[in-house]
Every structure is written in structure tokens, then in C-alpha cells.
Amino acid sequence: MKQWLAERGVHYLFLLFSAVLGVAVAVVSVWADGAQGADKRQWALIAGVSAFGVVLITHFEKRLVEKGKKRAEDRAIRAEAGMAQLYTTTLRPLSDKIKAMAEFYADAAPLPSSLPAQTVADLDDRRKDILDQVLAGAVDLTAPPLGPSYLPRARCSFYLYDAATGGFTLEATFPGYRPPRTVIDPVGAAHMKNEILGGGGKTFRIDGEQVTRSYLIPEGTGYEAVIAVPVIHGTQEIGVLSVDAPRFADFIDPHVTLMESLARILAASYALK
Known part of the structure; x- marks a missing residue:
């Protein structure tokens, strides 16, 4: 100063x-x-x-x-x-x-196949706390707010994968004033399964150079950059964690490591289920 x-x-x-x-x-x-x-x-x-x-x-x-x-x-x-x-x-x-x-x-x-309802509710609440912290942390650490409004510029979302249907459903997102799609269309779901979650999982990034467009971000959303990482527990494919930013320049290589780490923390919370 x-x-x-x-x-x-x-x-x-x-x-x-x-x-x-x-x-x-x-x-x-x-x-x-x-x-x-x-x-x-x-x-x-x-x-x-x-x-x-x-x-x-x-x-x-x-x-x-x-x-x-x-x-x-x-x-x-x-x-x-x-x-x-x-x-x-x-x-x-x-x-x-x-x-x-x-x-x-x-x-x-x-855990036993049958748990008291209160125990199940407590586990869900604790898992939700971890998920909320993961989403907010990803937003704050990738594309932090700028003045004068200081509204969050990034958006982080977690989609749960349904192995029976092959579909992805939005579990949570942050911030809430610009929510993404609640259900991914079949073409986008196939992309997420094949490019991110399948084959043991691999990180997907739209950086404006190697990849410029994806089903993860439809046109007109106000976001152009994406880092999407798989959330996997053992052999169980849990879902996809993704963070979006308004510009390609908002993301740097260390943000990939950050998102992969947050995905592992999230997977750990789903392991105890």
C-alpha cells in the first residue's frame, strides 16, 4: 500500500x-x-x-x-x-x-446395508458441506471476483453419473445466480462419459488452443474456458466436477492440479457412503 x-x-x-x-x-x-x-x-x-x-x-x-x-x-x-x-x-x-x-x-x-435414518441424514449433510466447500473453493481459487461488483466470475458444478441410464444430473453448483443445465442432453452425456469419466477417468480442459468448444458449455452462457475432472471412488464412477470461467486466460496450468485435488477430496466423501 x-x-x-x-x-x-x-x-x-x-x-x-x-x-x-x-x-x-x-x-x-x-x-x-x-x-x-x-x-x-x-x-x-x-x-x-x-x-x-x-x-x-x-x-x-x-x-x-x-x-x-x-x-x-x-x-x-x-x-x-x-x-x-x-x-x-x-x-x-x-x-x-x-x-x-x-x-x-x-x-x-x-457400512451396514441398513442404517438409522438419522445416520444417513447426518452423512448426507456432512457430504453436502464438503461439496459446497469444494465448489466455492474452486470458484475463489481460479477466477476470483473483480471490482466494482465483486461478483464471482467462475462457476463450479458437480454432476452425478447414473450408470443405469448413462445420464448426468446436476447435484450442486456455485454461485447460484447463473446455474448450468440441470440435466445433460444425451450427446453431451456421451461426451462427458467418454472424454472424462470413462477409462479410469481423465481431465478435460477447454483452453482456447487445443480445444475451443465443448458440449459442457453451450453457446451464449458467458463462459468459454472449462476444466472438468472425473470423480471416481475405486471402480465406481461417481460424477464430473467442472469449473467454468469467462475467458481462456483465467485458467493456468496449476488450476488443473487444483481441480484434480478437489475431485479426490470429493471422491473421498462419497467413499464413506
Whole structure:
């Protein structure tokens, strides 16, 4: 904050000097108009020095702007590198271990076929809490809100897969003011099954380069970028977790690792069912 104020102060100081020198050039030109001989040359010299000062200040300010942009770019590069390291070395391994532990527990001590209704309701509530946190976390960590409205720009959704019908039904989404389709059409469902959930699961990304369009985002939705990841417990294909963003540039490679990690955490919650 202090650095920003200092930079703005220098900017306004340069602006003030430039304005003063600009006015000086105009005033001196008027005064020199009626002068003759040495006086005229003196006024011309003053006008030249003032004009040179304007050019010099403009040059210095441009250099400051360029340095500011370079610092911002360097900070962005360092932030992306730190994000990649955090997701790759911490979040991803941790989510893998949580998922493996949940699957081990579910296989070693499966829940009885009949549970008290209250227990079932409690498990569903806890699973919903995890799902809500996964959706909100994906939105906040991929395409954070921008001013002045600060409304969420990304949208994260989770579709449950029905193995009997081959269909996908929306289980939850965040934020709620721009919901996606509640039921995926047969063509889109086949795409999600074959490209994302099937074959052990694989991540699908619309990045504007390798892939530019998908059934996951119909035309006119206001989103163009997608990262979709499978949610699988053992051999059970649970569903697809996807996050959408308004622009391709909103997503970077570490966001893929983030979504894969969140999908594993979500799968762990469904393992205990």
C-alpha cells in the first residue's frame, strides 16, 4: 500500500511539473512574440529549456510505468510458481492420501446395508458441506471476483453419473445466480462419459488452443474456458466436477492440479457412503 501511494505521489508530482513547464512554454512564447534581439533569444532559450523539461519528465514517467509493469509481471510469475508448487507438492499429495484412506476404510469396514435414518441424514449433510466447500473453493481459487461488483466470475458444478441410464444430473453448483443445465442432453452425456469419466477417468480442459468448444458449455452462457475432472471412488464412477470461467486466460496450468485435488477430496466423501 505504501509503495502504491509513493508511486502515485511521484506520478502526480511529474504531472504537476509537466503542467507548469507546459504553461511556461506557452507564456514565454507570448512574451517572446514582441521581443527583439537578445531579449528574444533569451525568451527562446527559456522556452526551449521548458519544452525539453516536458519531454524529459514524460520520458522519466514512461520509464517508471515500464518498471511498474515489469515488477507486476515478475510478481505474477512468482505467484504462479508458488501456486504450482503449493498445489503440486502439498494439496495434490494430501488429497491423494485422504482419498486412499477413505477408500481403505470403506473397504475394510463397510457400512451396514441398513442404517438409522438419522445416520444417513447426518452423512448426507456432512457430504453436502464438503461439496459446497469444494465448489466455492474452486470458484475463489481460479477466477476470483473483480471490482466494482465483486461478483464471482467462475462457476463450479458437480454432476452425478447414473450408470443405469448413462445420464448426468446436476447435484450442486456455485454461485447460484447463473446455474448450468440441470440435466445433460444425451450427446453431451456421451461426451462427458467418454472424454472424462470413462477409462479410469481423465481431465478435460477447454483452453482456447487445443480445444475451443465443448458440449459442457453451450453457446451464449458467458463462459468459454472449462476444466472438468472425473470423480471416481475405486471402480465406481461417481460424477464430473467442472469449473467454468469467462475467458481462456483465467485458467493456468496449476488450476488443473487444483481441480484434480478437489475431485479426490470429493471422491473421498462419497467413499464413506
